[in-house]
Amino acid sequence: GAVVSQHPSRVICKSGTSVKIECRSLDFQATTMFWYRQFPKQSLMLMATSNEGSKATYEQGVEKDKFLINHASLTLSTLTVTSAHPEDSSFYICSAYGQGEQFFGPGTRLTVL
Amino acid sequence: GENVEQHPSTLSVQEGDSAVIKCTYSDSASNYFPWYKQELGKGPQLIIDIRSNVGEKKDQRIAVTLNKTAKHFSLHITETQPEDSAVYFCAANANTGNQFYFGTGTSLTVIP
Numbered sequence: 230g231a232v233v234s235q236h237p238s239r240v241i242c243k244s245g246t247s248v249k250i251e252c253r254s255l256d257f258q259a260t261t262m263f264w265y266r267q268f269p270k271q272s273l274m275l276m277a278t279s280n281e282g283s284k285a286t287y288e289q290g291v292e293k294d295k296f297l298i299n300h301a302s303l304t305l306s307t308l309t310v311t312s313a314h315p316e317d318s319s320f321y322i323c324s325a326y327g328q329g330e331q332f333f334g335p336g337t338r339l340t341v342l
Numbered sequence: 343g344e345n346v347e348q349h350p351s352t353l354s355v356q357e358g359d360s361a362v363i364k365c366t367y368s369d370s371a372s373n374y375f376p377w378y379k380q381e382l383g384k385g386p387q388l389i390i391d392i393r394s395n396v397g398e399k400k401d402q403r404i405a406v407t408l409n410k411t412a413k414h415f416s417l418h419i420t421e422t423q424p425e426d427s428a429v430y431f432c433a434a435n436a437n438t439g440n441q442f443y444f445g446t447g448t449s450l451t452v453i454p
Contacts, residue, residue: 260440263442271446272445272446273386278440320383322385329374331433331440331442333387334385338383
């Protein structure tokens, strides 16, 4: 299957700082990328849908000013958690959609102290 | 919109036995049904998928069946091994859009 990378895999930051997570589709062009959040032992929670060259569509309850998404190219999307707080600590997973299939990145573990 | 339900939420089987996970969906427009395996601390990995023009698909020890009339599909793992232990997610998608709807996951434990 297609390869999707995420960077960093783990990040620890202080409360109030901003953190950027990159998602790249390595071997295909993704028309759409998705960002998910996952709490321990729970399912994937879709945060936003990101289409290349346009503004992201956020799910209800997700603050667009807090979770900034940029999808500048068909192979790269970024999620920036602004002014992070401990309650933002979670596992963030991106996925890339192309040719009718969805492939996930390995995830980023964010810990906010 | 689509609603995907998945059962059971947890499943324990003895090594060598079979495991079956079931999902139902509500939107008859859904026509693509992937299954993902998620190991601890990793992202979900696509393990098998099925489209609505077939009723069954098999890949070695893994098979998926689809009943369009009843709107349910199932994952079958035979001869389970400890490395099959993971969380499995089903999903549904209509090719008219790029939105995937996920089940709530099944935590499978294979007991050696």
